[in-house]
Amino acid sequence: MIHCLPLTQVLLVFAEDDDQSNGFRWACEKAGFRCNIARTPESALECFLDKHHDIIIIDHRHSRYFDAEALCRSIRTTKPSENTVIIGVVQSSKIPNNLCNIMYRTRYVENSSRMACYNELIQLEFGQVQAQFKLRACNSLFAALEKSQEAIEITSEDHVVQVCSWISNCAKVCSPEKHHFIKTLFPSLALKAEERFCYQ
Known part of the structure; x- marks a missing residue:
């Protein structure tokens, strides 16, 4: 198109x-x-x-x-x-x-x-x-x-993250307790986060 x-x-x-x-x-x-x-x-x-x-x-x-x-x-x-x-x-x-x-x-x-x-x-x-x-x-x-309820990352041609939404940032760094909180509020985000990140 x-x-x-x-x-x-x-x-x-x-x-x-x-x-x-x-x-x-x-x-x-x-x-x-x-x-x-x-x-x-x-x-x-x-x-x-x-x-x-x-x-x-x-x-x-x-x-x-x-x-x-x-x-x-x-x-x-x-x-x-x-x-x-x-x-x-x-x-x-x-x-x-x-x-x-x-x-x-x-x-x-x-x-x-x-x-x-x-x-x-x-x-x-x-x-x-x-x-x-x-x-x-x-x-x-x-x-x-800013208004998105999903994890969004914008990468360069070399797949280097240039911009990411606040939810994506939160999903990367949160502890298991916070992860459970996010999972309750944003189930689709938590599922994507589990597929992509390791939580300690």
Whole structure:
């Protein structure tokens, strides 16, 4: 069975159409990404909460349309934004030193060239977006390990244990009295433990 990754979703937040927003829109179509466009901070937040975009590109060049920093903070306070890559489009002459630290994972210096926009999206897709996807998968795996009632061990290709659930750890080191307690609470675990470990 072949599992396909979902299409990357991009949210463009630009108050009006210009060469820069058109460049990113063209780049999304060329890359095969799903693209939504928002004109106001309210519609951007609403759209993001509905679709949980992988990449958000916010126009940070002009403050007369909307407060880009406030929008970014609003998005960052939501749960779905944990693994979202937010990009700030800035003018080359006005790049605050702490811009990346405060809000954005990265910044894009204004360049409306379609190929520059396309290259930026592709680099994000194969860099930060995939890294966030793997991080999300690892978080899900560790959450499942914590809640599991079975002994689970994850090994490397050389069969060296890399990660194991707390129940698996308990089964390895417990005394006969504790083993009886585990056997009472988790019969399937105790059976597996008896097959695999020696108890003194």
